[in-house]
Amino acid sequence: MSISSAIAPHLPYLRRFARMLSGSQKAGDAYVVATLESLVAAPDAFDRSVSPPIALYRQFLGIWNSVNGNEGGDPTDGGVERTLGAITPRPRQAFLLATVESFSIDEIAQVLREAPETVRDLLTEASREIATSIATDVLIIEDEPIIAMDLESLVESLGHRVSAVARTHREAVAAVEQKKPGLVLADVQLADGSSGLDAVNEILAAYDVPVIFVTAYPERLLTGERPEPTYLITKPFQTETLRAVIDQALFFDSRAHAADAAIG
The missing domain is CATH 3.40.50.2300 (Response regulator)
Incomplete structure (x- = not known):
């Protein structure tokens, strides 16, 4: 199966995830486009050893983390509304993968390349930070x-x-x-x-x-x-x-x- 066929059903959900992670549709879509461009330029980067959605989200977050770092940013140089700014980056990613995308602990661990125990710690940290803010x-x-x-x-x-x-x-x-x-x-x-x-x-x-x-x-x-x-x-x-x-x-x-x- 081609990469485009494998990821097509998951792109609307990735756009939703990207929008919530970045805080705006413009910024989220820009990260998704950057992800797709990276796969066109280097198709071997798509990890076929895991399921297509995990490979896609893993590729996306690789782009996000390389551009965004820990401070936030937009690859189009536009502003990003920090609707999730109360949660630090890694717990924010784990939280949205769990609550918005309904990924399991093990699936999140694969996306983030972390141990399941680390994912649980990230979700606990997200809980603390959410409670502090709301x-x-x-x-x-x-x-x-x-x-x-x-x-x-x-x-x-x-x-x-x-x-x-x-x-x-x-x-x-x-x-x-x-x-x-x-x-x-x-x-x-x-x-x-x-x-x-x-x-x-x-x-x-x-x-x-x-x-x-x-x-x-x-x-x-x-x-x-x-x-x-x-x-x-x-x-x-x-x-x-x-x-x-x-x-x-x-x-x-x-x-x-x-x-x-x-x-x-």
Whole structure:
């Protein structure tokens, strides 16, 4: 298979990745063009020992790192809007490969030419830096005390604050009226038989806030009969997975608000 055929299906995703990494479509596209030009000039640089997307992203980041270094830059000499400027370069790359491109730890390790343990360290560092820049108050809607404690510990370890722990629909709505959170972690089935989904819907009717459902009953949310949640974690959850989803939810929420402000 030719290089062009191998990479063609992945180019739209690489453009998305490049745009988010650089902070602008112009700069991102310039890096993608530079990557393609490098492959035309030296086709042997395309590593056929790995899958095409890994080889493509590896080639792209080789160009990015050689031009961009640690300080940022644009191969067209234009300015770059640093939408991810709060995260240092290597953790930023790992974070976007994981959250935007949905690469596994092992795949990211291949792209970055690092050990999986190093990738985990990079993602942990990205979590810390994200929390430092967009630390927020988190409402936990959970009726099981041990799980609530685990969630509270995780949230605080990421640098966020727990505004309240609610066990029922009524407690959740009252907690939000007392203090608006920047993130909600919600179970579906609550202590008094009430619904975490109903509580979240009532909260969202009044406030715009990202929500992550952490539930043993995902089938109650994934019905296809109504809008489904963007973020859904199944119990029992892996701490690493939930940490990554919290980072992703807050990061994309902050980008959405930044875009709204720019439009306004």
